[in-house]
Amino acid sequence: xxxxxxxxxxxxxxxALLLAAVGLPGLALAGSPDLVAxxxxxxxxxxxxxxxxxxATCHWDPGATRGWAASFPKWKPLPPPGxxxxxxxxxxxxxxxxxxxLSDPRRAAATITAYLAAQGAGVPPxxxxxxxxxxxxxxxxxxxxxxxxxxxxxxxxCDACHxxxxxxxxxxxxxxxxxxxxxxxxEYVELHRRAPILSxxxxxxxxxxxxxxxxxxx
Amino acid sequence: MTRRALVALFTxxxxxxxxxxxxxxxxxxxxxxxSKAGLPLPGLALLEKGEIHNNxxxxxxxVDASGHFTIELAEGGQYGLHxxxxxxxxxxxxxxxxxxxxxxxxxxxxxEPTRANDPVIKRAGFFPWEARQGKVTFxxxxxxxxxxxxxxxxxxxxxxxxxxxxxxxxxxxxxxxANFPQGVYQLxxxxxxxxxxxxxxxxxxxxxxxxxxxxxxxxxxPKSPRIIR
Numbered sequence: 001x002x003x004x005x006x007x008x009x010x011x012x013x014x015x016a017l018l019l020a021a022v023g024l025p026g027l028a029l030a031g032s033p034d035l036v037a038x039x040x041x042x043x044x045x046x047x048x049x050x051x052x053x054x055x056a057t058c059h060w061d062p063g064a065t066r067g068w069a070a071s072f073p074k075w076k077p078l079p080p081p082g083x084x085x086x087x088x089x090x091x092x093x094x095x096x097x098x099x100x101x102l103s104d105p106r107r108a109a110a111t112i113t114a115y116l117a118a119q120g121a122g123v124p125p126x127x128x129x130x131x132x133x134x135x136x137x138x139x140x141x142x143x144x145x146x147x148x149x150x151x152x153x154x155x156x157x158c159d160a161c162h163x164x165x166x167x168x169x170x171x172x173x174x175x176x177x178x179x180x181x182x183x184x185x186x187e188y189v190e191l192h193r194r195a196p197i198l199s200x201x202x203x204x205x206x207x208x209x210x211x212x213x214x215x216x217x218x
Numbered sequence: 219m220t221r222r223a224l225v226a227l228f229t230x231x232x233x234x235x236x237x238x239x240x241x242x243x244x245x246x247x248x249x250x251x252x253s254k255a256g257l258p259l260p261g262l263a264l265l266e267k268g269e270i271h272n273n274x275x276x277x278x279x280x281v282d283a284s285g286h287f288t289i290e291l292a293e294g295g296q297y298g299l300h301x302x303x304x305x306x307x308x309x310x311x312x313x314x315x316x317x318x319x320x321x322x323x324x325x326x327x328x329x330e331p332t333r334a335n336d337p338v339i340k341r342a343g344f345f346p347w348e349a350r351q352g353k354v355t356f357x358x359x360x361x362x363x364x365x366x367x368x369x370x371x372x373x374x375x376x377x378x379x380x381x382x383x384x385x386x387x388x389x390x391x392x393x394x395x396a397n398f399p400q401g402v403y404q405l406x407x408x409x410x411x412x413x414x415x416x417x418x419x420x421x422x423x424x425x426x427x428x429x430x431x432x433x434x435x436x437x438x439x440p441k442s443p444r445i446i447r
Contacts, residue, residue, distance in 0.1 A: 050332075050334065050335070051332070051334075051335050051365070051427070052331045052332060053307070053330075053331060053427065053428070053429075057307070057328055057331065058307060058309075058328055058428070060254070060328065077269050077270045077271050077272075077298075077312060078271060078395065079271045079272075079273065079369065079370065079393070079394035079395045080271075080272060080393065080394050080395070081393055081395065082393075082395045083269070083271070098426055098427060099427055099428075134312065134313060134314040135314075136296055136312065136314060138269070138296070
């Protein structure tokens, strides 16, 4: 995803798809039972016995959370200046940092992302909108602006090597297990070609994923 | 004027009034609040105008003993609805109300599993400003938080006026995401026209982790919070 891309167009994607297809040891796809089970544990149990409020304490109704994964990326109305378009992983990282007080929220956030994605299996992607929830035009405009920024970023930094349709198709392969590590798409983007401005938690990364989500085959 | 003409005039007037009333249908949010176990919960329903968590507070109401509330609105649009009941984690949700319509919501609250991390209202008081001959009254709230992550939700609600206020922190805070200080929060109320009546005032505080105090109502004597099983 960098300008100095040296691999041939689509090669990285093909390798990822091939690895996913053959299921090499140590590399599990999103939705693998281990990842989802770990995510469920984070979701239902706080790591801090002194503060037992977990995600599921308030978000206890699976019916209400089933559409969450499909609704991302979307505008997260956090107190200013935190409000912005976020991916599900970024939103989960913000939540576990605040509620669980984790110094590194990435593993918990990634596995919760896998858990929520599994909960919402079969729900068609609807970025910015959740079934049964009101639609806010201002938030949709913010998401549309994010998609446009992502499109420009992709054209500038990724398009020379990767066809957008190919990359978009790999979105659902994340988060995944690599060795003993859980890797989110956001972390993969951060490390890919050492892209320095694309830190996993940045607005630019959310923009890029918002654009790729828009390009998902429907 | 004949009796028949009078009847016709009266009928026309009545129809006109009825049409006017229909044209000015109210804009409101009405709701029910219950526990996860299905019990109706009294408390507070407070509204932010615009995007939720922007800390621009608008109107509010008391939720009655049967868990019902209705908030009349001056206009439709986007609001942040925050519902509080003593012993429960408060519930925030973004809502959109269409002008001339009533939005119905159903809120389910879950009890606080521990009260150890809840903010604490140590005391509340009303202090007329002597230099202004009582035309201004300061409402003050002394707030502590065991895990020191207070947010902007140090709330005062005047039930008689239906007005909601986020109280001013003891020192300036950089952003709404920052941890707010513990100490005395205050509110400056214009009492030049109507004197302050402490019975009208209710207070509640929630921190960044959604830990919520009990609602403190008149006579504003804090009690030890209890865990609801």
